Amino acid sequence: MKAGIVGATGYGGIELFRILNVHPQIDDITLYSSSQAGEYFEDIYPQMQRGQSHILADVEPDKMKEDLDVVFLATPAGVSIDLTPQLQGGKAKVIDLSGDLRLKDQSLYKQWYKKEPAGEAVLGAAVYGLPEWNKENIQQADVIANPGCFPTAALLGVGPIIKERLASPSSLIIDAKSGVSGAGKNPNLITHFAHAQENFQIYKVNQHQHIPEIEQQLQQWDEDSQPVTFSTHLVPMTKGIMATIYLQLNEEMTVEKLQSLYKSYYEKEPFVRVREMGSFPCTKDVYGSNFCDIGITLDPRTNRVTIVSVIDNLMKGAASQAVQNMNLLFQADERAGLLTLPVYP
Ligand SMILES: NC(=O)c1ccc[n+]([C@@H]2O[C@H](COP(=O)([O-])OP(=O)(O)OC[C@H]3O[C@@H](n4cnc5c(N)ncnc54)[C@H](OP(=O)(O)O)[C@@H]3O)[C@@H](O)[C@H]2O)c1
Structure with a gap:
């Protein structure tokens, strides 16, 4: 499968890259940046070097929704509200790590996030991705609102x-x-x-x-x-x-x-x-x-x-839970790519 990560240079994006890099179903990862397109991800984060380098691409929703199987949005609040509708309707499924699509009540989003909420259509499509409590709905979804940490x-x-x-x-x-x-x-x-x-x-x-x-x-x-x-x-x-x-x-x-x-x-x-x-x-x-x-x-x-x-806020609280959701979306083993034990001490 082909995966894309928007906001790849952020903490959630880096964790997603680390997990997807060794995921058995992922054979291609494209990384997107709104501020550093054209640079190599591995130049910014040399610790992520492993074989082929990844050039940071511009975010182009029309292309992404046809080229990719899954797009992760690891971006600040407010970005997915506009980006998700642009990514819908193609091949790609969308997993949003921000809080933009989690609240079904638009007035609550406005009140707590102090921003204009997403539209009803995209909120209606977004399924809350807490796998332990919502597995069947997740398996049928095209858009996932990944829970907060x-x-x-x-x-x-x-x-x-x-x-x-x-x-x-x-x-x-x-x-x-x-x-x-x-x-x-x-x-x-x-x-x-x-x-x-x-x-x-x-x-x-x-x-x-x-x-x-x-x-x-x-x-x-x-x-x-x-x-x-x-x-x-x-x-x-x-x-x-x-x-x-x-x-x-x-x-x-x-x-x-x-x-x-x-x-x-x-x-x-x-x-x-x-x-x-x-x-x-x-x-x-x-x-x-x-x-x-x-x-x-x-x-x-x-x-x-x-x-x-x-x-771990960046794993079960963000990136690895997003990959758990991806596994469910694509009817794969829920544990694929996530079998690592905790790092200790
Ligand atoms: N940190 C956590 O523990 C955690 C846990 C659960 C959920 N979350 C949520 O996950 C999302 C990402 O969090 P994070 O901690 O990874 O944040 P972060 O470290 O600040 O990274 C966010 C990334 O988003 C990109 N970005 C910023 N503005 C953008 C725009 N207008 N369009 C597209 N991309 C933009 C930036 O990369 P470029 O400049 O390269 O585009 C930035 O590296 C947030 O919504 C956060 O609330 C975070």
Whole structure:
């Protein structure tokens, strides 16, 4: 298959290139750049050199939609809104890593992203690409809205308990932490090394654009779900997300029962690993991989559940999840190209 990556020089784009380079179904990769067309990707990132070099091409949707089988859009918010409709109607399937196509309600996009939303037609075509919860729809899609990094960790963590309506939705608190690569390759005052190192900072309090995305999926699982409290913190590490999730149970339950609920929900999912009782994952447990690791416990004194969900923000939170979606779109083995274990230490 022929794949194209728009935004290849960004953090998500580089990860996509790294994965697709060794993917058994991909035999040709074209890289696109809006600012560095004509340059060689491997001159910019010499660590990506392996045989043939890749010249960065101009983004030409009319050509791309006929030449390519799949196009990944690893671009900032706002780009896919115009680009996706131009890529539709040809041979290529589109997988968008930005938040442009995730929210079905246009007014929510406007409110949280402070931009004009995508049109109804493209939003209608876009399928939310959280494979563990939406596999059949993904397999039939032409356009995928790849989930955000925080929503991936949070939703995989709360899914079983919300779906089973075991907890009070209003009690849900998601306390999330991310490494600095979550903000992309361009540094700013907050992600600057001198500020971020040996620092721990909360940001976008009650204003993070991933809040409506999480709430949209919670609504699908339980129409009684409520607005969530979701906090994001910047941690002085390069990659990784940990979402610590708190929920009040509706009725008394044993931790063993909760544990087996999670095990049974995810037993057929190759990329979600539920820990044994008493064991909790850390971000290095999934570094460089497509895994989401989940630990769960219950405090019998408060009847409150604590769930810990970790992912690599650029992998299961972005690029490798996008490739998992590609595998499903093309009826391939869902695990193709994604079998690598985490990098440790
Ligand atoms: N970083 C994460 O952990 C993460 C996780 C999940 C989702 N995402 C989402 O994935 C997308 C990419 O994130 P990132 O972290 O890779 O960002 P990034 O490092 O800033 O890279 C974005 C790339 O987009 C390209 N670009 C910028 N403006 C463009 C335009 N007008 N048209 C076409 N391309 C343009 C740039 O490459 P050229 O200048 O070469 O075109 C840039 O390298 C974002 O929407 C982000 O929200 C990121």
